[in-house]
Amino acid sequence: xxxxxxLKLGVGAAALLALAGGGxxxxxxxxxxxxxxxxxxRVFEAVARAxxxxxxxxxxxxxxxxLSAQLKRxxxxxxxFPAAVQAELSQLLAILSNxxxxxxxxxxSTDWPDASVAEIQAAxxxxxxxxxxxxxxxxxxxxxxxxxxxxxxxxxWRLMGYPGPRPI
Amino acid sequence: xxxxxxxxxxxPIRSGLQRGWRVRGGAHGPLPARITCDVAIIGSxxxxxxxxxxxTHAGLQVVLVEEGPLKSSSDFRQLESEAYxxxxxxxxxxxxxxxxxxxxxxxxxxxxxxxxxxxxxxTPPTTLEHWQQHFGLTDYTEAALAPWFAQAEQRLNIGPWxxxxxxxxxxxxxxxxRLGISAAGIQRNVKGCWNLGSCGMGCPTNAKQSMLVTTxxxxxxxxxxxxxxxxxxxxxxxxxxxQALVCTPVAGNGAPVHGAAPTRIVARHFVVAGGxxxxxxxxxxxxxxxxxxxxxxxxxxxxxxxxxxxxxxxVEAWSGAPQTLYSDHFLHSQPIDGPMGYKLEAPPMHPVxxxxxxxxxxxxxxxxxxxxxxxxxxxxxxxxxxHADSPGGTVQLRDDGSPVLDYPLNDYVMDGAxxxxxxxxxxxxxxxxxxxxxxxxxxxxxxxWAQAREAIQAxxxxxxxTRVVSAHVMGGCAMAGHERQGVVRPDGxxxxxxxxxxxxxxxxxxxxxxxxQLSVYGVANRLATGLAMSLTGRDVQLVA
Numbered sequence: 001x002x003x004x005x006x007l008k009l010g011v012g013a014a015a016l017l018a019l020a021g022g023g024x025x026x027x028x029x030x031x032x033x034x035x036x037x038x039x040x041x042r043v044f045e046a047v048a049r050a051x052x053x054x055x056x057x058x059x060x061x062x063x064x065x066x067l068s069a070q071l072k073r074x075x076x077x078x079x080x081f082p083a084a085v086q087a088e089l090s091q092l093l094a095i096l097s098n099x100x101x102x103x104x105x106x107x108x109s110t111d112w113p114d115a116s117v118a119e120i121q122a123a124x125x126x127x128x129x130x131x132x133x134x135x136x137x138x139x140x141x142x143x144x145x146x147x148x149x150x151x152x153x154x155x156x157w158r159l160m161g162y163p164g165p166r167p168i
Numbered sequence: 169x170x171x172x173x174x175x176x177x178x179x180p181i182r183s184g185l186q187r188g189w190r191v192r193g194g195a196h197g198p199l200p201a202r203i204t205c206d207v208a209i210i211g212s213x214x215x216x217x218x219x220x221x222x223x224t225h226a227g228l229q230v231v232l233v234e235e236g237p238l239k240s241s242s243d244f245r246q247l248e249s250e251a252y253x254x255x256x257x258x259x260x261x262x263x264x265x266x267x268x269x270x271x272x273x274x275x276x277x278x279x280x281x282x283x284x285x286x287x288x289x290x291t292p293p294t295t296l297e298h299w300q301q302h303f304g305l306t307d308y309t310e311a312a313l314a315p316w317f318a319q320a321e322q323r324l325n326i327g328p329w330x331x332x333x334x335x336x337x338x339x340x341x342x343x344x345x346r347l348g349i350s351a352a353g354i355q356r357n358v359k360g361c362w363n364l365g366s367c368g369m370g371c372p373t374n375a376k377q378s379m380l381v382t383t384x385x386x387x388x389x390x391x392x393x394x395x396x397x398x399x400x401x402x403x404x405x406x407x408x409x410x411q412a413l414v415c416t417p418v419a420g421n422g423a424p425v426h427g428a429a430p431t432r433i434v435a436r437h438f439v440v441a442g443g444x445x446x447x448x449x450x451x452x453x454x455x456x457x458x459x460x461x462x463x464x465x466x467x468x469x470x471x472x473x474x475x476x477x478x479x480x481x482x483v484e485a486w487s488g489a490p491q492t493l494y495s496d497h498f499l500h501s502q503p504i505d506g507p508m509g510y511k512l513e514a515p516p517m518h519p520v521x522x523x524x525x526x527x528x529x530x531x532x533x534x535x536x537x538x539x540x541x542x543x544x545x546x547x548x549x550x551x552x553x554x555h556a557d558s559p560g561g562t563v564q565l566r567d568d569g570s571p572v573l574d575y576p577l578n579d580y581v582m583d584g585a586x587x588x589x590x591x592x593x594x595x596x597x598x599x600x601x602x603x604x605x606x607x608x609x610x611x612x613x614x615x616x617w618a619q620a621r622e623a624i625q626a627x628x629x630x631x632x633x634t635r636v637v638s639a640h641v642m643g644g645c646a647m648a649g650h651e652r653q654g655v656v657r658p659d660g661x662x663x664x665x666x667x668x669x670x671x672x673x674x675x676x677x678x679x680x681x682x683x684x685q686l687s688v689y690g691v692a693n694r695l696a697t698g699l700a701m702s703l704t705g706r707d708v709q710l711v712a
Binding site: 147 | 422
């Protein structure tokens with residue numbers, strides 16, 4: 001069951017997984033009961049640093065607080081998805097948390113917490129223009145979920161000049 | 169932010185519940201183990217609402233089954249963070265199998281009518297002619313349908329929008345005029361509209377005449393039962409007809425409620441109106457006869473591509489009635505079964521929808537989103553289903569029984585998308601845009617029409633590089649005049665099961681070529697009136 005739905009990420013992901021030489025047992029799930037696991041959080045925190053670069057506060061302590069709030073919002077966004085979507089996301093995060101999977105799917109040689117914003121962004125640019133659907137799909141999933149969680153919050157609206165709903 | 173709506177604006181749903189409406193499921197109490205009624209309607213959107221009003225008018229005992237929650241004006245706070253998870257299928261993130269198209273579909277009482285942008289068009293005559301010629305729908309003529317549309321328009325207050333268009337829409341008119349292209353006003357289903365622009369998050373003032381505030385309350389006042397947060401799992405089929413419907417209580421994200429028992433609904437007749445992905449999926453899970461392998465096939469989306477423009481002045485595309493002007497110029501510039509035509513409209517923009525739909529990341533994205541107040545958007549609805557190279561998509565079931573749509577974006581569709589990018593950029597520059605950016609991973613912000621034209625002609629038009637979205641799912645349970653061509657007959661009744669009807673957008677044998685809500689209303693009006701007559705011998709009307 002686990003392996004069958006993993007294959008639904010696409011032929012590309014299946015091939016990558018085979019290349020990575022990993023059985024499903026070697027992978028830590030990205031979600032548990034619909035919530036991000038520690039390994040899932042590590043991926044999404046690094047994704048947020050790269051996708052939201054230019055929108056996050058620059059001061060270290062403020063940025064840490066913003067990333068922590070981002071992960072909390074993301075947890076709520078993910079919890080609202082149906083089980084089938086959560087299962088795919090959990091598997092995507094599992095592949096990305098594994099060293100071999102990260103290198104093959106994201107093309108990132110440095111582990112997520114240690115990777116610089118520039119390294120992650122370069123990896124994302126390769127992913128989104130990749131000829132392999134699985135790499136493009138992974139980029140869209142990471143990027144869109146990050147933006148959905150971030151820009152849903154009123155604190156991000158001032159960055160866009162959006163005044164919020166008109167009072168009624 | 170606290171809601172002020174409860175104190176200032178009457179809430180028709182809360183009042184109805186206080187009057188004693190029969191609503192069960194979720195916070196409204198557990199479902200009974202067994203329900204017997206005359207007609208069970210699956211869904212509560214455009215087709216279901218019209219059907220429920222007419223059947224209850226005929227004196228029939230009706231039960232509506234809705235997977236989403238019952239929300240209303242007091243809950244609608246114009247917040248994307250609340251609206252998408254509670255009111256949309258898959259949290260507004262429903263995607264096709266290859267993830268190349270994002271689909272916006274309602275999942276709440278009122279269905280997509282609760283969250284749509286109010287655009288109301290009758291089915292175009294060219295579309296009806298195609299159905300007559302190719303699908304044997306000989307009585308689907310413009311003249312025969314006109315009274316059914318007129319009644320729906322009267323019942324739902326569909327009429328011209330007399331308030332000036334917002335600047336987002338004015339760009340379409342201004343650019344089209346300079347290029348000698350026709351543009352016109354869109355009719356809307358509103359009464360006392362506040363011109364807020366947040367229709368996609370549910371109407372906080374009850375101005376939008378969705379099923380949530382019109383037909384569903386009428387049916388509930390006439391004694392209908394509404395089951396919410398309840399999934400229609402499968403029909404029990406036997407002896408050549410549907411014997412029962414089995415349902416399960418579900419949580420907000422669609423997961424079955426732990427330990428809750430299923431409900432069995434026994435009815436004389438069943439009407440499927442769950443939307444054009446969920447309706448075929450329900451029939452597939454139920455194993456209904458499908459001798460010609462048509463079920464879930466030819467599912468259409470009006471695949472949409474988007475062009476974003478930046479102006480020197482503020483556009484504030486979030487503010488004011490969302491879609492009020494359109495151009496059909498590029499639907500009429502070639503034959504309906506020729507290269508794919510497209511309808512142009514100007515969509516509303518809010519932070520989540522714009523940040524997830526536009527492309528890029530990092531500083532480039534931050535810079536793009538800083539221009540949000542000056543950003544204008546056009547969209548092109550590609551008219552799919554009229555050409556041999558446009559067979560649409562196929563609904564499939566996942567291991568857990570939930571549906572997923574496989575919709576390959578082939579070269580024929582992507583040729584239409586490229587021409588649409590060109591048309592939209594030309595219109596935006598003609599209206600004075602400083603920069604135009606087709607929503608494509610490899611596009612940049614172009615500063616002149618000549619530059620944009622050259623760049624768009626060279627863009628690789630591939631899925632996942634081109635951002636494609638859809639809010640119009642149609643087909644999959646097509647009606648046709650011949651059994652070999654359709655899942656249901658022209659009267660909406662299933663070709664093989666006489667006590668099963670389909671009354672939603674899944675009926676359409678092609679896409680509509682216009683925003684489909686009024687097409688669903690008009691057709692459902694006709695079919696439900698016929699169904700009421702066949703079940704009761706009574707002639708009922710949507711309006712007197």
